[in-house]
Amino acid sequence: MSVAIAEPGLSGAAEVPDGSPSGITSRGIALSAALHVVLVGLLIFGLPRLFDPPAPDEMPVAVELVTIAPETRATRPNPNPPRPDAKPEVPELEAPVAKPEPKPEPPLPPKPPEPKPEPPKPAEKIEAPNPAPPLPLKLPEPKPEPPKPVENIEPPKPKEKPEPPRQMAKNEAKPQEKKYDPGQFAALLKNLAPQQTAPSPDAPPQKPRVASAKPSSQPTAPLGSQLTASEVDLIRRQISRCWNVPAGARDARDLVVEIRVVVDRDGTVEQATIVDQARLGGDPTFRAAAESARRAFFNPQCRPLHLPAEKYAIWKDLVVDFSPKDVL
Amino acid sequence: MKKSRLNFAGAVTAVLVILLYPSASVRAELRIDITSGKVEPMPIAIPALPGAAANETQAGRDIAGVVSADLERSGLFRLLDPRSFIQNVSLSDAQPRFGDWRQINAQALVTGSVTTQGDGRLRVEFRLWDVFAEQQLTGFGYTTTQQNWRRIAHIIADEIYKRITGEEGYFDTRIVYVSESGPPDKRVKRLAIMDQDGANNRFLTDGRVLVLTPRFSPTAQEITYLSYGNRAPRVYLFNIDTGQQEVIGDFPGMTFAPRFSPDGNRVILSRAENGVSNLFSFDLRTRRPTRLTDSQAIDTSPCFAPDGSKIVFNSDRGGSQQLYMMNSDGSDVKRISFGSGKYGTPVWSPRGDLIAFTKIDGGSFFIGVMRPDGSGERLLTRDFLVEGPTWAPNGRVLMYFRQSPSDSRGHGGSTRLFSIDLTGSNQREVITPQDASDPAWSPLLR
Numbered sequence: 052m053s054v055a056i057a058e059p060g061l062s063g064a065a066e067v068p069d070g071s072p073s074g075i076t077s078r079g080i081a082l083s084a085a086l087h088v089v090l091v092g093l094l095i096f097g098l099p100r101l102f103d104p105p106a107p108d109e110m111p112v113a114v115e116l117v118t119i120a121p122e123t124r125a126t127r128p129n130p131n132p133p134r135p136d137a138k139p140e141v142p143e144l145e146a147p148v149a150k151p152e153p154k155p156e157p158p159l160p161p162k163p164p165e166p167k168p169e170p171p172k173p174a175e176k177i178e179a180p181n182p183a184p185p186l187p188l189k190l191p192e193p194k195p196e197p198p199k200p201v202e203n204i205e206p207p208k209p210k211e212k213p214e215p216p217r218q219m220a221k222n223e224a225k226p227q228e229k230k231y232d233p234g235q236f237a238a239l240l241k242n243l244a245p246q247q248t249a250p251s252p253d254a255p256p257q258k259p260r261v262a263s264a265k266p267s268s269q270p271t272a273p274l275g276s277q278l279t280a281s282e283v284d285l286i287r288r289q290i291s292r293c294w295n296v297p298a299g300a301r302d303a304r305d306l307v308v309e310i311r312v313v314v315d316r317d318g319t320v321e322q323a324t325i326v327d328q329a330r331l332g333g334d335p336t337f338r339a340a341a342e343s344a345r346r347a348f349f350n351p352q353c354r355p356l357h358l359p360a361e362k363y364a365i366w367k368d369l370v371v372d373f374s375p376k377d378v379l
Numbered sequence: 380m381k382k383s384r385l386n387f388a389g390a391v392t393a394v395l396v397i398l399l400y401p402s403a404s405v406r407a408e409l410r411i412d413i414t415s416g417k418v419e420p421m422p423i424a425i426p427a428l429p430g431a432a433a434n435e436t437q438a439g440r441d442i443a444g445v446v447s448a449d450l451e452r453s454g455l456f457r458l459l460d461p462r463s464f465i466q467n468v469s470l471s472d473a474q475p476r477f478g479d480w481r482q483i484n485a486q487a488l489v490t491g492s493v494t495t496q497g498d499g500r501l502r503v504e505f506r507l508w509d510v511f512a513e514q515q516l517t518g519f520g521y522t523t524t525q526q527n528w529r530r531i532a533h534i535i536a537d538e539i540y541k542r543i544t545g546e547e548g549y550f551d552t553r554i555v556y557v558s559e560s561g562p563p564d565k566r567v568k569r570l571a572i573m574d575q576d577g578a579n580n581r582f583l584t585d586g587r588v589l590v591l592t593p594r595f596s597p598t599a600q601e602i603t604y605l606s607y608g609n610r611a612p613r614v615y616l617f618n619i620d621t622g623q624q625e626v627i628g629d630f631p632g633m634t635f636a637p638r639f640s641p642d643g644n645r646v647i648l649s650r651a652e653n654g655v656s657n658l659f660s661f662d663l664r665t666r667r668p669t670r671l672t673d674s675q676a677i678d679t680s681p682c683f684a685p686d687g688s689k690i691v692f693n694s695d696r697g698g699s700q701q702l703y704m705m706n707s708d709g710s711d712v713k714r715i716s717f718g719s720g721k722y723g724t725p726v727w728s729p730r731g732d733l734i735a736f737t738k739i740d741g742g743s744f745f746i747g748v749m750r751p752d753g754s755g756e757r758l759l760t761r762d763f764l765v766e767g768p769t770w771a772p773n774g775r776v777l778m779y780f781r782q783s784p785s786d787s788r789g790h791g792g793s794t795r796l797f798s799i800d801l802t803g804s805n806q807r808e809v810i811t812p813q814d815a816s817d818p819a820w821s822p823l824l825r
Contacts, residue, residue, distance in 0.1 A: 339545025
């Protein structure tokens with residue numbers, strides 16, 4: 052494109068000075084020759100650019116990196132900040148104790164048992180045409196067990212993603228070895244903190260979350276790395292493909308759902324819990340949106356999630372916020 | 380010294396790392412924002428509801444069929460082919476074998492049963508399951524006469540829709556419309572009513588007089604409409620159960636474009652006199668009219684907000700036909716449509732968040748929606764002639780009529796009903812026995 056645009060500009064500039072008809076032939080030839088030289092030159096310079104493209108596949112990732120960069124940038128300054136926070140320290144001490152019980156999980160299991168939403172009342176009204184009172188079904192008491200990982204699911208669309216299947220090696224503690232700035236890790240948590248506080252107002256019953264929020268052990272979490280922006284983007288795209296957006300729902304744009312996810316070492320989601328349990332009961336639209344979000348993790352296309360095995364420690368506990376603002 | 384100090388420091392660090400690593404890793408919460416997703420119908424499996432006797436089995440099959448058709452027509456569900464089902468659901472199954480349903484990619488599953496009670500009535504039960512989570516989402520039982528199975532099917536479809544989308548359903552509803560037949564110069568127009576899915580169609584008037592713009596009352600038991608009964612066109616009330624008709628008010632001149640207030644106690648309409656039309660509210664209890672507008676223009680198509688506080692209407696008082704909003708007492712009139720072209724037939728969504736309208740621009744007709752303040756205009760469909768939008772009671776789906784162009788000899792030009800999702804997708808024809816126009820969607824029937 053740039054070449055094409057350049058041409059008219061050059062020729063136009065050249066012709067104006069010419070003026071006399073006699074000079075047109077000789078000068079014209081010279082000019083055209085010059086033009087060709089320029090063209091050739093442009094082509095030559097252009098060619099390298101044209102050849103560059105082989106790499107474009109990677110490029111888009113790089114571009115995304117830039118946009119997300121702000122998160123990572125913050126990593127450095129943090130090594131110190133963590134301490135000023137002071138708060139973390141207490142929890143840190145307790146941390147070892149907490150080790151046996153992965154904090155957030157315990158509270159979660161009990162939540163799933165929300166399955167008894169049968170208000171038989173509507174049925175009664177419906178029954179109006181017929182005298183007989185509608186009997187609410189006795190549910191066979193579906194065990195509130197968290198959804199078990201689906202194993203034999205055949206994805207309807209075989210992994211369209213040429214995702215580099217990350218080697219799920221045994222490098223669990225690897226993060227430490229990766230001499231990443233301890234600050235980087237701290238930054239990640241620091242970044243999370245404000246986000247956590249934001250949603251909390253709407254979600255009173257976030258005990259698990261509170262628990263996890265306090266022990267912001269960022270300072271000591273020197274272990275390694277955080278997910279790179281492109282890794283985050285990869286997982287983001289994968290989940291997006293599994294999520295059926297509640298389009299058309301009233302104020303759907305404002306329906307933000309927070310799901311706490313526990314992931315297996317192989318990337319399979321073990322548990323997915325809707326954080327705002329209180330709102331589930333009273334707000335059917337939210338419940339529908341929340342369940343659609345949770346369902347994403349049980350979609351065959353999202354089992355397993357494409358996460359770097361060596362960073363398991365980082366992503367074993369995920370908090371995913373769903374908001375359809377980009378779609379609606 | 381130095382070396383030992385280093386070693387000591389190293390040991391401390393190591394201990395710290397060992398002690399803190401687990402907690403750190405446990406607490407390391409990675410937060411990811413998902414701001415986009417796909418918009419696809421949810422795969423759902425609805426096997427025939429099993430029964431013991433032949434009539435029960437038949438009813439179970441019929442009900443499953445109607446529920447499936449309702450959900451499929453909404454565009455939000457994809458019905459899985461029964462031939463792909465692995466588990467053959469029977470009466471004895473307390474809980475589905477979820478693995479079998481995951482296998483065919485069902486995300487939701489409906490099971491249930493049909494039994495006959497001692498008094499001969501049917502007992503219909505259903506359960507909706509989340510296949511991934513292996514949980515029951517909802518479940519109800521209904522008892523009804525054998526003939527009423529279709530209604531039960533719609534009610535079940537509404538419950539499923541409600542549980543999955545979080546919004547009320549709209550399947551247990553009816554449509555009143557103007558059924559048209561005959562050549563263009565001798566068009567016969569009759570009031571007709573049918574179930575939302577086109578079943579149980581019946582005619583309410585015999586076609587001897589022209590009828591237009593029927594609208595449901597909030598109770599769905601009455602209809603107000605325009606009829607060319609004696610001489611002048613007048614607004615009438617029609618009781619669906621009794622078949623009784625009556626003229627609304629004793630207005631001089633012509634009255635038209637009626638619509639009920641949300642509480643059903645009033646009808647607002649347009650009255651033409653001396654070349655101008657103004658809006659009136661007619662109280663059905665006191666039988667007294669109240670003037671709402673007093674302009675030298677044509678004000679028509681008034682429609683209440685669902686909370687009754689405001690009225691939207693169209694008027695050419697500003698030169699071209701545009702949408703205006705005012706308080707329900709006629710005060711504080713302001714224009715809300717500012718796009719190009721002409722706007723008409725505004726209809727407030729039962730949900731309150733949008734106003735649907737017909738728009739004529741550049742020689743085409745459009746059905747569109749905008750927010751009550753006039754912002755966010757979105758055109759959903761465009762054609763030679765589309766008009767008369769009406770909302771499903773949940774404010775999620777619109778129905779309207781479409782007339783195709785007739786040829787030079789006046790043939791063709793058929794008029795049909797269509798429905799479309801609020802998102803602009805899933806446009807479908809609503810099958811009627813004859814040509815149809817001016818649809819009006821009833822509230823939920825319960």
